[in-house]
Amino acid sequence: MRFLQRLLIYALLALGAITCLIPLLWMISTGLKPIEQTMSMPPTWIPYRSYVQKDGVLTEIQPADVDKYPAAQIVRKTAPRWENFKNAILAMRMFGTYLQNTLILCVLTVIGAVSSSALAAYGFSRIDWRGRDKMFLVCLATMMVPFPVVMVPVYCLFRWLGWIGTLKPLWVGSFFAGAFNVFLLRQFFMTIPKDLSEAARIDGCSEFRIFWQIILPLCRPALMVVALFQFMYTWNDFLGPLIFLTKQEDYTLALGLQFFQSQHGGTEWHYLMAASTLVALPIIVLFFFTQKTFIEGISMTGIKG
Template sequence: MARRFRKLMVYAALLVGAAIFSVPLLWMLSTAVKPIDQAMSSPPKWLPYQWVLTEDGRETTVGVEEISGDVAPNTSVPVQVAYQWLMEIDGQRVPVMPSADVLHGENVDVTVNFHFQANIDGDWYSAQVSDPDGTLDSDGSIDVVIIDDGGYTTRVSVDTADVRRVYDQTTDDLSASFAQSRTLAVPRESLIKTVIGWDDRSELAHVQVERRQVEPGALSKHTAFRWGNFGKAIYAMKRFPSYLKNTVILCVLTVIGTVISSTLVAYGFSRIDWPGRDKVFLVVMATMMVPFPVVMVPLFTMFKEFGWIGTLKPLWVPTFFAGAFNVFLLRQFFRTIPKDLSESARIDGCSELRIFWQIILPLAKPAIAVVALFQFMGTWNDFLGPLIYLTDEKDFTLALGLQAYKSQTGGTQWHFLMAASSLVVLPIVVLFFLAQRTFIEGISMTGLKG
């Protein structure tokens, strides 16, 4: 009886602890797939939802103020519907803002927003173009003013073919630098009232909201994950593709470097008997004691001398020279391989490199997997290294880019920040699930065995 009770207690404790330990990651994912108003709502809810209004067979997402208490059947409920006025300009539908008297008269005054963009080295920049109507049509080049990556206003001469007019579709477009607006008088029937999704109201330009009373039966509440947040977060981070590219490049290079150099060095410390070997190995172990800050400044000045600051080189070249920790791990493993294997190969006239390559390496695959895995994670997660050595945002890694994004938005777009964090975190989580056994073995290897 007492034993069963004890087991129950163990279970309860494990369950409570597991629940607490899972909350942070689950909450990150939950926030990542919510619209901003639900992410910041109080009380917090775990699952994102949306209200759908079905009218004449068409479904629209709408805003509903949470109804407290019971609603009498057949009472109509107020909902909010978001819509835009669209107008066809140059073959595209452009949101416009009509003046108040949209329902009266033949013509309506509407505001159209647009900005110019200039293509500079493949990237489109918001640009100020003087007298666009006169010069855009002419051949040759045209002077435009842009704000460059450093935040400076610069005058550039570009080909007229590289300048385009963009009609603002989103609120981001509206706040682009050098945004312009025109007021036009247009026939009333050229304006099309278009209902948009409730989530899109804060992202699209010139959105208006109207209140309507609807039958409760036409309304339904669904769980709806906003997967689109991931794409939007990537877009908001702007340089996400290059962060990802840099991180992957670094992971590949550091794993290659570590595996090649550490296996060679570990072999030298375990499979060949040479005088002084174990004393030298003590030096290797001692280097693990040195905290990174001690060597941080001279490494920085040295890489600066090499001209490597602002490149990825300081982050991967050193891994080709064997880290102590990896050498230690591999040496432990190599020592468990019977000596006879090497001896008989030597008697057969095998060269040391061939023994290394054809006998020891294939046997050491599990240990090599551990080292590769740890290095991959270490590179993916590294923050201090990139922080010190990388100067230009286009060279940033994901870890550094995420921090840069957070600094830019300053904790307002929590749903995007969590979506972006998920994109940095999830690959590692997936990797963990794929290689769980290797992981646990590796950690135990670092501990006490041997």
Template sequence: MKERYYGRTVARFVLYTVLLAGSLVFLLPLAWMISTALKPIEQTMSMPPTWIPYRYFAEIDGRRMPVKKGETITEPSYVIYDSLLARRFVVPQSQVREGKLIRHDISGEIEEIPVRILEEIPASAQNPWVRVFPEKRISGREAKDQWWVVPVARLTRKVAPRWENFINAIRAMKYFPLYLKNTLILCFLTVIGTVFSSSLAAYGFSRIQWRGRNKVFLVALATMMIPFPVVMVPIYCMFRWLGWIGTLRPLWVGSFFAGAFNVFLLRQFFMTIPKDLSDAARIDGCSELRIYWQIMLPLCRPALMVVALFQFMFTWNDFLGPLIYLTDQKTFTLALGLQFFQSQHGGTEWHYLMAASTLVTLPIIVLFFFTQKTFIEGISMTGLKG
């Protein structure tokens, strides 16, 4: 008995450990996105990576000043002044002999450049120094002159998330407000369109007895099998013929014509509502449209919520549709705008890219937290009824 008890405790321990470890793995990408979004650019590229955005301060000319970290110096070095280039450099002491900088030039020949030693840096692996730049440029001094060398140990730091990254990312994306506006317009129209058209069709497929209904419904189900690429080209040509390419119309008009999947979901739900309700209304002389509007829709609010929510998510996330139909940056949606921004600024401004990604992701996550129950039920419903 005792052994069994221990066995169970161990099993519980393993279970929680695995679940927690898994949670960390699943959350890490999101945490990394937010962490990067709040960092200054030089910290996005620091190795080892830091999770928390810092602001560093150095004592310069007796004043504590916010600085950006540059490269670390781990061997005894000099700050030298090259009068030819009129610039200061940091070079290892081993490269300077008798006031001359000795180095290989481009062709590999040894070159001796007379330089002036400005400062001695007693750095070592144990006592590293670091080059620092002012966080904000100091006016009146030349850009290339704005740096100092200080011991790493003398740097102080404070946690400082760069909220301004979000503003800067929005500015860098240029048409961000338009992207947002377009996305919201599309979300609004497609949600309205889907909810009304699919509930109407679902009503026709479930609450009215008519000849051939089941056969037609089978056809509707069969259309779910057809992958989008099959119809993609002719639909594109059709919208092109209508002159709608480059407008938002191709992206919302379709939603007013009841997609099979949503019709199916709602029909399953409509069938669970007792027949007597509508029969009683019919005897009272209610028209079908009124039964649909005043009895069915209010009763089926949870299912309609699911359909609305999924449609909102779909429109918000959709990438292929906007990619095909939208040609002008000003009509882009957020998803497409984000991709466009990345393709333009590829691979450097990771802090802005992550800030923009956070802005695109956050509304969905917030929406999820407010509608969690509907959400989970909806997904379970698609699986169980499918």
């Protein structure tokens, strides 16, 4: 009975896991196919080339000629078209620029988010000042304000500053501590014993030095979480670039990919999937290297919500 139950759990989990993976595998599979095989029925998972025996030699036949040979004679061999990736990059034309912009933004926003929210979180957790907790509630409440509410005025603000069509609207904001990151770090800062700061204060240490030399080194994991989340956010962000960027040479990868899809005349599926894979891959790789931090970070967000 117990064994059966466990088997059932495994079966269920495996089924779910496969469901989760199918879209991704389908993306990669399509990304490696030639165009005819993307539109074949029934669909194929593994890209192939067709061959026939001609004068004792296995010769490749073009897809258009497949019908000319009896099905039994045709030999299929697995043949992923790696060149699709190269071609997709070429077809996107500015892939390098997109990547560069995205990385610049990621670096700037990560620096901005980590430094500013660490400062603010420290102010909200390790110093007792009058009205602090009320202010923190206000901070939390800002998470409720939907972006669309501020979208138009913020656009007008950046327009007034002459920043539309530059990368600035996409990173300057991160230097002003977002509520979510502050909340996350504050959770962590609260777990550090108060005595530590008290002792330092008695020794005449300045508040900033306590922050810089005692608290921050202890909070490296939490800072990593903020950095990771911010990186992800910037990498994936679509609406921001959509509104604030006007020139193709400023596009991020996310916007560039959408632009590639909506291009005049349409884009072929195998290239689109290859390009999508390229955009998703760095995040997946990053995840596998930092899995622990990731999961811990997400776990932190829910605690005592």
